[in-house]
Amino acid sequence: MSQSAQIQLDAAVLQDGDAATGWLERLFSRLFLGLVYPQIWEDPVVDMQALKIAPGDNLVCIASGSCNLMSYLTAGPASVTAVDLSPAHVALGRLKLAAARSLPDHAAFYQFFGRADMASNMALYDNYIRPALDPKTRAFWEGRHLFSRRISVFRSGVYRHGALGRFLGAVHLLARLGRVEFSPLLTARSLAEQQAFFDSRVAPLFDMWLVRKLSGFRAALFGLGIPPAQYDKLAADGDGDVLPVLRDRVRKLMCDFPIRDNYFAWQAFGRGYDPAPDAALPPYLQERNYQALRDHAGRGGIVNRSLTDLLAQEPDGSKQGYVLLDAQDWMNDAQLNALWREITRTASPGARVIFRTGGRADILPGRVAPELLGRWQYDAEASAQGTARDRSAIYGAFHLYRFAG
Structure with a gap:
């Protein structure tokens, strides 16, 4: 990966902490040079309800696994520009955009990204997606990783790869050590059955010595994309102990939504999407949205830079969603x-900003200058609704601000 990508990541992650924290932050920034999130872990349905995307809207977002970028395009905005400091995430987003433009039908698109574990995906890549890629992205996916091309992860199961995929693999290993199999959860027929499974089988895992020991290391959550600064915010919600916070977030993921409706729970505990014909999927993978995605894929783009740097090049009042x-x-x-200076400068009247926080509290008051934050209105009701509806369940809160002008 390029030296410039490493410099950008270091600038984003490194804070003014002690030497031990600085070492962890540098380790984390190097992890982000590679693939971290094969799938994004923010619920795009919640995002789209809050953004209320209109045909003339120009949106900017952080990409991560690009499920959000792709899902927003199904609503037909004027443009969606994504940024990410990870070159691997940029390559994944460009792969998805190219696939939406070039694959012949929804069945092929779903097979490639919904299943993402079939040998025939290599033929779909070579015959359709590869010719639609820019040279840099093509070089990334055709570069060697161990003994095969990187694109081969779509033959072996892309959702088992990346830092998140490896982290979830470790979770399953710990569960097996505690003699827990997740298949009863995936076949549960009611929220009561899901709650009973959590109470009887999963909650005791948090009392295991190994789990308690591991949760005390800030690097233990790197696989979730949680750097030291965010780990500390999580721990603050547990009075300095991250373990009860993790327990509550896992309980929400398992118990607050019907398992058939929660593809995040399926990814965590089934290591893929539910194979049933009527299974829950991200909006961009749903058959009913495929034609809209294909029609609007040309309106999406993704670049390897920070959001602040991107917005610095945009005209005043040109954006409607962040x-x-x-x-x-x-x-x-x-x-x-x-960041908020550029957001405020580029926002049109009524523009919306949405974000998540690891802890429950809104982190902006008292930190963003009053002359900036004072021009925005916090929607407490919509924020609370978004927090409750977010099926990924890993964040403390969802937040929505509206630009007052």
Whole structure:
């Protein structure tokens, strides 16, 4: 990967902490040079309900696994520009956009990204997607990883790869050590059955010595994309102990939504999407949205840079929606204010900003300058609704701000 990508990641992650924290932050930034999220872990349905995307809207977002970028395009906005500091995430987003334009039908598109574990995906790549890729993205996917091309992860199961895939594999290993299999959860017929499974089988895992020991290491959650600064925010919700916070988030993921409706739970505990014909899927993978995605894929783009740098090149009042994921949890006050200066300058009247936080509290008051934040209105009701509806369940809160002008 390029030296410039490493410099950008270091600038985003490194804070003014002690030497031990600085070492962990540098380790984390190097992890992000590779693939972390094969699938994004923010619910795009919640995003789209809050953004209320209109045909003339120009949106900017942080890409991660690009499920959000792709899902927003199904609503037909004027444009969606995504950014990511990970070159691997940029390559994944460009692969998805190219596939939406070039694959022959929804069946092929779903096979490639919904199943993502079939040998015939290599023929789909070579015959359809490869010619539609820009040279840099093609070089990434055809570069060697161990003994095969990187694109071969779509033959072996892409959702088992990346830092998140490896983290979930470790979770399943710990569960097996505790003699827990997740198949009863995936076949549960009611929320009561899901709750009973959590109470009887999963909750005791949090009392295992190994789980308690591992949860005390800030690097233990790197596979979830959680740097030291965000780990500390999670621990603050547990009075300094991250374990009860993790227990509550896992309980929400398992118990607050019907398992048939929660593809995040399927990814975590089934290591893929539910194979049933009527299974829950991200909006961009749903057959009913395929034609809209194909029609609007040309309106999407993704670049390897920070959101602040991107917005600095955009005209005043040119954007209607901003999706920050949880990136602000990583930022110091100077970075937060630089970002919100550009957001405020480029926002049109009524523009919306959405983001998640690892902890429950909104991190902006008292940190973003009043002359900036004072021009925005926090929607507490919509934020609470988004928090409750977010099926990924791993964040403390969802937040929505509207630009007052």
